[in-house]
Amino acid sequence: GAVVSQHPSWVICKSGTSVKIECRSLDFQATTMFWYRQFPKQSLMLMATSNEGSKATYEQGVEKDKFLINHASLTLSTLTVTSAHPEDSSFYICSAGTSGHGREIVETQYFGPGTRLLVL
Amino acid sequence: AQSVTQLGSHVSVSEGALVLLRCNYSSSVPPYLFWYVQYPNQGLQLLLKYTTGATLVKGINGFEAEFKKSETSFHLTKPSAHMSDAAEYFCAVSDHEEYGNKLVFGAGTILRVKS
Numbered sequence: 001g002a003v004v005s006q007h008p009s010w011v012i013c014k015s016g017t018s019v020k021i022e023c024r025s026l027d028f029q030a031t032t033m034f035w036y037r038q039f040p041k042q043s044l045m046l047m048a049t050s051n052e053g054s055k056a057t058y059e060q061g062v063e064k065d066k067f068l069i070n071h072a073s074l075t076l077s078t079l080t081v082t083s084a085h086p087e088d089s090s091f092y093i094c095s096a097g098t099s100g101h102g103r104e105i106v107e108t109q110y111f112g113p114g115t116r117l118l119v120l
Numbered sequence: 121a122q123s124v125t126q127l128g129s130h131v132s133v134s135e136g137a138l139v140l141l142r143c144n145y146s147s148s149v150p151p152y153l154f155w156y157v158q159y160p161n162q163g164l165q166l167l168l169k170y171t172t173g174a175t176l177v178k179g180i181n182g183f184e185a186e187f188k189k190s191e192t193s194f195h196l197t198k199p200s201a202h203m204s205d206a207a208e209y210f211c212a213v214s215d216h217e218e219y220g221n222k223l224v225f226g227a228g229t230i231l232r233v234k235s
Binding site for chain 1: 129156163164165166210222223224225226227228
């Protein structure tokens with residue numbers, strides 16, 4: 001089956017620094033990638049949708065200047081948390097859509113294992 | 121407002137017993153419905169999905185779910201629990217109008233299987 005990897009799996013950083021998280025589709029081309037955030041004991045919340053070669057679409061309430069998303073190729077999307085603060089500590093999960101448009105993308109999402117970020 | 125409600129953040133069953141994980145959703149149009157499973161330190165894995173057609177959907181590992189429009193429910197069941205079923209389960213909904221082709225997840229239910 002389709003595999004999505006994330007790197008790093010966990011990261012600890014100091015407040016004020018920036019952290020980059022990579023999401024890769026290992027054996028398929030992903031035209032669309034999604035970034036989610038999961039707080040402890042809460043559901044996954046969609047942060048943004050990125051399409052290869054175009055700007056990401058951010059959900060309401062998500063700061064685009066805080067969470068920079070780049071989807072430069074069909075197999076790689078990156079999320080950069082800029083000037084991280086303790087409240088940014090969370091579990092970040094990406095997913096990749098393999099084909100189609102609209103609802104087809106939703107149907108064929110494959111999820112990465114997540115990246116746990118701790119900001120001190 | 122869009123929402124997915126999973127009743128019970130933790131469910132505990134004995135090995136061999138019936139598994140029932142509850143999910144209710146809100147949607148103004150026919151939804152797509154999904155169940156995902158997440159094992160520790162792994163990504164979400166699709167168990168099953170309902171899009172159109174038969175309301176009883178069979179998935180992997182012996183799980184199935186039934187879409188009941190009148191009850192706005194999509195409960196997940198398995199006749200006989202196995203130790204390997206211990207994990208966290210997420211229900212999710214999508215539609216092309218209210219949710220804009222995006223997945224909206226419930227809070228998750230942690231399933232514990234006792235030997």
